[in-house]
């Protein structure tokens with residue numbers, strides 16, 4: 001028993017020693033850098049320059065220290081000095097500082113071809129490149145024209161030091177990409193730390209920036225998918241290997257779409273820090289049009305603050321615009337419930353995810369269509385393995401095709417229900433093409449001139465306008 005305690009104590013002491021040594025070495029490297037700068041011959045205004053160098057070096061040290069907590073192994077997330085077992089993830093530290101061990105490194109960037117700029121922000125510039133093997137990837141690097149660089153150079157007049165400072169945000173992002181792997185986080189492929197310190201290039205899967213305007217015009221099913229992806233991501237972040245993570249700079253532009261899936265790409269402002277408190281008054285969450293007060297736990301931390309911050313941001317930037325509009329009538333009560341529960345911060349992340357998954361289940365199974373009359377198809381003749389040509393199309397909204405009326409349906413019965421409700425509709429085709437939920441794409445039209453054989457396609461023609469079921 002006492003030997004176990006002894007071992008644990010020794011292990012803890014050893015670990016504390018390792019961590020302290022690393023902190024000291026970081027400090028020494030800062031001082032070295034600082035010393036090197038100090039020994040440069042100085043010209044005029046020495047006092048100001050001295051202060052600027054000191055301030056920049058202090059910031060460099062702070063940025064390095066931000067990365068340290070991200071490098072502990074997941075099981076030790078609760079403690080900075082874990083109780084037993086050496087937990088410092090040396091491999092990861094090497095990967096982050098030298099770029100070793102990643103699937104792709106500097107070598108992968110030889111003979112690449114730049115294609116286009118994908119986007120830029122305060123800190124980073126992102127370009128699409130084609131690698132020598134033909135693969136398209138996104139490269140993230142310091143945005144020389146960005147606000148971060150501009151402000152730093154203005155304050156410290158040291159482009160080299162500033163590039164290094166801004167690069168730490170990329171290194172932090174690399175550490176976070178290692179720790180926070182999820183289908184809705186952009187896939188990390190590797191990174192390259194250049195010879196000249198401070199040149200970090202991150203290699204990521206390539207996506208397309210989120211186009212909110214375009215999304216607002218797309219079918220509810222696609223808008224729901226974006227919200228569901230976001231909720232799945234936020235649920236993961238609420239119980240991630242780093243603890244509950246808040247996205248401090250939560251905006252649609254921090255996300256991209258990859259094959260219809262939403263993915264978070266800007267991670268450098270993710271924080272797992274908890275807010276300490278004495279009373280509930282210390283736990284206020286402030287947004288431009290809304291303030292909330294959360295409770296201060298007996299541990300002295302604001303309960304669920306990170307999770308709640310994410311939920312409200314999801315509500316104000318995504319759900320408000322994407323979710324209620326044109327939701328299927330059988331699901332509006334659940335959508336209203338989500339809007340209310342997230343807009344008022346009444347639901348936690350588990351409950352929010354549960355409601356979203358429940359909506360998906362109802363939608364996929366067609367249970368939300370229970371009120372539809374069962375005999376709708378009796379008024380239609382079915383022609384299997386056929387499609388139509390010489391169509392007279394009409395437009396509907398929100399159509400999957402710009403040229404005609406193409407909508408997602410659960411079944412032929414739902415398509416018949418929709419056809420009955422469009423005065424122009426006399427027939428529809430189910431092509432066998434499916435949406436991400438497994439729904440069928442149905443093309444509605446007012447008339448056609450002939451039937452053409454086509455495998456897996458079915459044409460439904462209204463038997464007679466006289467027998468038409470009244471629109472429901």
Ligand SMILES: Nc1ncnc2c1ncn2[C@@H]1O[C@H](COP(=O)(O)OP(=O)(O)O)[C@@H](O)[C@H]1O
Pocket residue numbers: 118119120121122123124125126138143186204205206207208209210253254255256265266267268
């Ligand atoms: N993997 C990617 N594929 C396509 N575009 C991307 C990708 N990553 C980022 N972008 C685009 O680049 C912009 C800047 O990247 P981001 O990481 O957000 O930089 P910053 O920290 O400066 O805001 C994003 O807003 C997004 O539009």
Ligand SMILES: [Mg+2]
Pocket residue numbers: 121122253254266
């Ligand atoms: Mg960004």
